[in-house]
Amino acid sequence: MGCDCRSPINCYDDETRYKTMFVFHTIDMIFFIIRLSLVSNDISKGTSDTKSFLIPILLFDLIASVPIIICDIIYVVMRHCVQPLVRGHSSSPCLWNFGTMTCIRIDCHHERPQTILLMRVIFIICSFILRFICFVIGASCSARFKSQCTAYTVIAAFALVSSIIVIITEFVHFFRLWTYNPTDTRNTSNTNSVYSTDSRRRIEKTHRHHLGFIHYSLLNDQNADKFRDSRCEKTYSKIHALHPYLEEQHLRFTIKILNILYTYRKDYQPYFIYWLLPFQLSYNNNENKNEELYIIAMHFNLFIHHCFLQWSNIYTIANEIMIDLSTNDQEFYEHLKSISNIRKKNINPKDFFKEIISLENISNNNSIQYTNDLISDPVIFLRKWISQMFVGIINCHSVLYLWDQFFMIKWNIIYIKYATITILYLLRNRFMYAKDYNDMRKIFLDEPYLLHTLDIQRAFIHLAIKNYNPKYISDMNQRLYISKSLNNIRYLTNKQKTYL
Numbered sequence: 001m002g003c004d005c006r007s008p009i010n011c012y013d014d015e016t017r018y019k020t021m022f023v024f025h026t027i028d029m030i031f032f033i034i035r036l037s038l039v040s041n042d043i044s045k046g047t048s049d050t051k052s053f054l055i056p057i058l059l060f061d062l063i064a065s066v067p068i069i070i071c072d073i074i075y076v077v078m079r080h081c082v083q084p085l086v087r088g089h090s091s092s093p094c095l096w097n098f099g100t101m102t103c104i105r106i107d108c109h110h111e112r113p114q115t116i117l118l119m120r121v122i123f124i125i126c127s128f129i130l131r132f133i134c135f136v137i138g139a140s141c142s143a144r145f146k147s148q149c150t151a152y153t154v155i156a157a158f159a160l161v162s163s164i165i166v167i168i169t170e171f172v173h174f175f176r177l178w179t180y181n182p183t184d185t186r187n188t189s190n191t192n193s194v195y196s197t198d199s200r201r202r203i204e205k206t207h208r209h210h211l212g213f214i215h216y217s218l219l220n221d222q223n224a225d226k227f228r229d230s231r232c233e234k235t236y237s238k239i240h241a242l243h244p245y246l247e248e249q250h251l252r253f254t255i256k257i258l259n260i261l262y263t264y265r266k267d268y269q270p271y272f273i274y275w276l277l278p279f280q281l282s283y284n285n286n287e288n289k290n291e292e293l294y295i296i297a298m299h300f301n302l303f304i305h306h307c308f309l310q311w312s313n314i315y316t317i318a319n320e321i322m323i324d325l326s327t328n329d330q331e332f333y334e335h336l337k338s339i340s341n342i343r344k345k346n347i348n349p350k351d352f353f354k355e356i357i358s359l360e361n362i363s364n365n366n367s368i369q370y371t372n373d374l375i376s377d378p379v380i381f382l383r384k385w386i387s388q389m390f391v392g393i394i395n396c397h398s399v400l401y402l403w404d405q406f407f408m409i410k411w412n413i414i415y416i417k418y419a420t421i422t423i424l425y426l427l428r429n430r431f432m433y434a435k436d437y438n439d440m441r442k443i444f445l446d447e448p449y450l451l452h453t454l455d456i457q458r459a460f461i462h463l464a465i466k467n468y469n470p471k472y473i474s475d476m477n478q479r480l481y482i483s484k485s486l487n488n489i490r491y492l493t494n495k496q497k498t499y500l
Contacts, residue, residue, distance in 0.1 A: 017173055024166045025072050031159035032065040035134075038152040050148045053141035057134045057152070064130035068101075068123075075099030121167075121174050128163045135160060232258070235273050239392045241449040245277070253280065253289070260297040271353055274391040275308070276300055278403050281396060307411045309386070311355050317417045318382035321424070329471060332428055336378045342436040344376045351375075351445065356383045376437055381444040385420055393445075394423065397453045405460070418464035423448050425473035426459055452478055 039061070043054045078099050097103040101120040135156040141149035232255050236242045257276060262268050279296050309317075325333040357374060374380065385393050390402055402419050409415050427443055434440045459473045 017169075021166075021169050021173065022076075024162060024169055025068075027162050028159065028166055029065075029069050029072070031155060031162060032061070032069065034155050035061060035152055035159065038155060039138075039149075042148055042152065045148075047145075047148065050141055050145055053137055053149065057137050057141075057149075060130045060134045060137075064127040064134070068127055071099050071101050117174050121170050124167055124170055128160075128167060131156070131163060132160060232273055235270070235392075240446055241392045241395060242277070244396070250280070253293075256293050257297050257300070260293060261301060264297070264301060269353075271355075271387060272300075272304075274388040275303065277391050277396065278399055279303070281400060307407075308389075309411070309413060309416070311387075313413050314356075314383055314386045317386055317413055317420065318379045321382055321417060321420055322379050324421075332431070335432060335434075336440065339434050339436055339440050340376045340378055344437045347375050347437070351441075352380060352384055353387055356380060356387055378440070378444075381441075382420060382424070384444075385423065385448075386416060390419065390423070390448075394448045394451060394456065395453065398451065398456045401453060401457055402460070405464075415464055419460060421470055422456060422459040422463055422473060423451070425470045426451055426455060426477045428474040429477065450479060454478075 036058075039054055039058050042050065043058065074095055078095055094103070101123045102116050104119050105116065135153065138149040138153040138156055142153045232251055236246045236251065254273065254276060257280075258268065258272060261272065276296075279300050283292055283296055322333070325336075352375065357380065389399075389406075391399050394402075405415060405419075406412075427447060430443050430447055431440065434443060455476050455478055459476045462468050462473060462476070463470055
């Protein structure tokens with residue numbers, strides 16, 4: 001465990017640090033047993049003059065040492081006996097909190113969750129202060145009565161040295177988690193666990209943006225954790241495009257990443273669940289999932305900060321598409337507008353994020369008008385597509401293809417607009433069959449998932465790269481065998497596949 005002078009707060013190897021803490025806490029417990037036997041022996045002699053010294057020593061030493069010893073025993077049992085048996089499940093969070101000495105929570109922890117670990121350090125320092133008081137009392141007794149408390153005072157002096165080393169070790173542990181940087185290879189005994197020196201230069205110094213990435217199991221509020229757990233499972237359950245990933249291991253991995261992100265940002269939004277999926281699909285480090293959690297969380301945070309569109313831009317893109325539609329394909333535009341106002345009984349505001357309709361809702365206080373006129377508008381569905389960045393809308397292979405294009409053009413909004421138009425026109429013939437709002441809603445929310453990735457790729461190139469007319473895109477959908485217009489019906493004999 002070397003220390004770089006240029007980087008005084010280092011990230012040490014977890015296993016080495018744990019063994020060091022285990023050794024010094026064990027030594028501390030041995031010293032306590034010796035001190036307890038010595039002071040008990042002095043009390044048993046029955047000297048009345050020394051009892052005024054020995055009894056406070058016994059009480060203070062018990063108060064200072066016994067709780068820490070109990071916490072250490074609970075932690076070791078939970079780590080080596082309970083955790084291996086219930087791997088992947090949250091087991092006895094109260095015992096974990098007590099074993100790590102982080103069971104005391106105060107209001108400031110909601111604003112600064114890193115301070116939860118500081119409670120452990122404060123607890124150990126208070127224990128040291130009580131032991132120091134015992135040492136002072138024992139030294140006074142030894143100076144006054146010579147033969148009494150001398151052995152206890154000597155042992156207590158050595159124990160104080162050991163306690164100081166424990167405090168230093170705990171302080172290093174505290175700062176290691178406060179400044180955790182998963183790209184630093186000193187965090188593990190495997191120097192190539194995150195990035196090899198050949199492929200990417202290791203980050204030598206912890207960046208201040210990483211200060212909030214502390215272990216999710218230690219710092220996150222249990223109620224918020226259960227809330228995100230519930231939201232994540234419900235989201236994956238109700239959206240057909242996410243069903244391939246509706247499995248326990250993937251959901252738990254998603255929740256852990258969202259917890260880490262919440263610890264850092266102190267912010268959680270339901271659409272984070274959608275944006276996170278492409279990052280999870282892009283990383284596949286089966287050797288060390290714990291490091292992968294923090295890497296994905298940091299990169300995802302950078303994406304939220306630098307790449308994702310402003311909500312005003314999402315509104316602009318959706319509105320521009322509808323305006324272009326009214327100009328270039330009036331038949332399609334009028335049909336969407338007409339069916340959106342037919343049989344609007346099953347309108348569900350929960351289909352949309354509040355940000356999608358918040359700008360409209362500011363000047364709209366009539367809840368009936370808000371429900372019937374606003375949410376049924378096709379532009380709201382386009383906003384939903386864009387706000388989710390097509391995750392949960394189309395299949396994941398198509399999502400990764402579009403995201404690759406977006407990253408290459410630095411998330412230029414014009415190409416996001418092209419992608420939206422591409423999907424809309426691939427479904428044009430299906431929309432022309434729709435007769436009411438329920439049909440339109442089903443096509444907007446469920447049927448983009450059935451589009452072939454190759455069709456989306458061809459249509460996107462047709463529109464974004466070649467700048468051809470979008471009216472030809474509808475015939476690129478290989479899942480359709482009938483194309484209907486309002487005026488007539490024509491059959492495409494070259495397409496034999498039925499629509500699933």
